[in-house]
Amino acid sequence: MATLLTRTLGAALVLSSLVSASPVPALLSRQSTDAADLSACPGYKASNVKTSDTGLTASLSLAGTACNAYGTDLTDLTLTVEYQTNERLHVKIQDAGNQVYQVPASVFDRPSSSGNCSASSADLIFNYIESPFSFTVLRRSTNETLFDTSAASLIFESQYVRLRTSLPASPSLYGLGEHTDPFMLNTTNYTRTIWNRDAYLIPPGTNLYGDHPVYFDHRGANGTHGVFLLNSDGMNIVIDDTAGQYLEYNTLGGVLDFYFMSGPSPVQVAQQYSEVVGKSAMMPYWGFGFHQCRYGMQDVYEVAEVVANYSLANIPLETMWTVRRTAAIRVSDHDG
Ligand SMILES: *[C@@H]1O[C@H](CO)[C@@H](O)[C@H](O)[C@H]1NC(C)=O
Numbered sequence: 001m002a003t004l005l006t007r008t009l010g011a012a013l014v015l016s017s018l019v020s021a022s023p024v025p026a027l028l029s030r031q032s033t034d035a036a037d038l039s040a041c042p043g044y045k046a047s048n049v050k051t052s053d054t055g056l057t058a059s060l061s062l063a064g065t066a067c068n069a070y071g072t073d074l075t076d077l078t079l080t081v082e083y084q085t086n087e088r089l090h091v092k093i094q095d096a097g098n099q100v101y102q103v104p105a106s107v108f109d110r111p112s113s114s115g116n117c118s119a120s121s122a123d124l125i126f127n128y129i130e131s132p133f134s135f136t137v138l139r140r141s142t143n144e145t146l147f148d149t150s151a152a153s154l155i156f157e158s159q160y161v162r163l164r165t166s167l168p169a170s171p172s173l174y175g176l177g178e179h180t181d182p183f184m185l186n187t188t189n190y191t192r193t194i195w196n197r198d199a200y201l202i203p204p205g206t207n208l209y210g211d212h213p214v215y216f217d218h219r220g221a222n223g224t225h226g227v228f229l230l231n232s233d234g235m236n237i238v239i240d241d242t243a244g245q246y247l248e249y250n251t252l253g254g255v256l257d258f259y260f261m262s263g264p265s266p267v268q269v270a271q272q273y274s275e276v277v278g279k280s281a282m283m284p285y286w287g288f289g290f291h292q293c294r295y296g297m298q299d300v301y302e303v304a305e306v307v308a309n310y311s312l313a314n315i316p317l318e319t320m321w322t323v324r325r326t327a328a329i330r331v332s333d334h335d336g
Pocket residue numbers: 113114115116117
């Protein structure tokens with residue numbers, strides 16, 4: 001399932017860059033991510049807030065003159081907050097017109113709400129400030145702030161979405177795969193690019209084959225929580241401490257569809273994440289056997305000869321893989 005998810009998100013990534021760009025005439029230069037370009041962006045103002053036992057909805061409107069840094073600012077957004085389970089909070093900011101690309105339910109089935117979770121008892125607390133709009137997520141048991149978007153104004157444009165959260169100093173962050181960087185992520189001057197890539201020889205410091213825009217924030221005795229952004233557009237996630245410690249999403253489009261998971265243990269975060277993205281497939285029985293693979297097999301006859309040679313040598317071979325030139329071939333089981 002994990003592999004399938006990676007593949008479908010990869011396909012959706014290509015699709016989304018076509019669809020979400022549709023309101024804009026031409027692709028603009030995006031060489032610069034200089035903050036100076038974005039300082040004039042006005043942020044949003046919340047209104048029409050409707051709260052219920054299980055969450056809230058609100059309208060967000062552009063709070064000033066559009067900055068149109070990369071494409072055009074969307075003037076009207078909607079905010080939806082759902083306490084889906086005691087451990088999972090769903091926060092979604094999207095265009096009011098519902099035209100911007102979202103990963104379709106056909107490739108990513110959304111988790112359902114338990115239906116009996118209330119704002120007053122959930123592990124996580126959602127708070128917001130109306131103007132300029134920002135929100136926080138707190139852990140109820142410790143009242144610790146886990147996520148706080150007041151660190152920079154929200155930007156929601158046709159070709160660019162930015163949301164920044166402040167974090168404690170030197171946070172212990174993991175995830176945002178797939179990449180070859182250290183397991184614990186760097187927290188200064190660090191950009192994690194999420195863009196599927198066949199990185200030949202998997203060099204250090206690069207993005208790889210899968211998209212997993214989820215991070216685990218480990219806060220020692222205070223617990224671990226997870227933050228998943230369900231967005232398949234290409235993105236840079238910047239982690240730095242130049243304006244206090246922060247983590248900033250910069251996407252090429254799509255919507256801000258967050259799932260916050262309360263843990264509090266890392267294993268529980270992983271379990272709660274699997275309830276959102278789906279469980280991993282069971283390893284097939286034959287997958288436990290001996291596999292052989294070599295790049296550059298000339299043809300199917302060479303592969304057959306290798307298989308035959310395993311048999312001649314009485315070496316059990318469960319699976320034979322080939323790279324590129326010939327399709328993967330699974331050979332029949334050996335008696336032993
Ligand atoms: C809430 O619903 C979930 C399943 O939807 C169930 O497992 C849980 O026991 C329910 N909790 C309460 C307090 O009713």
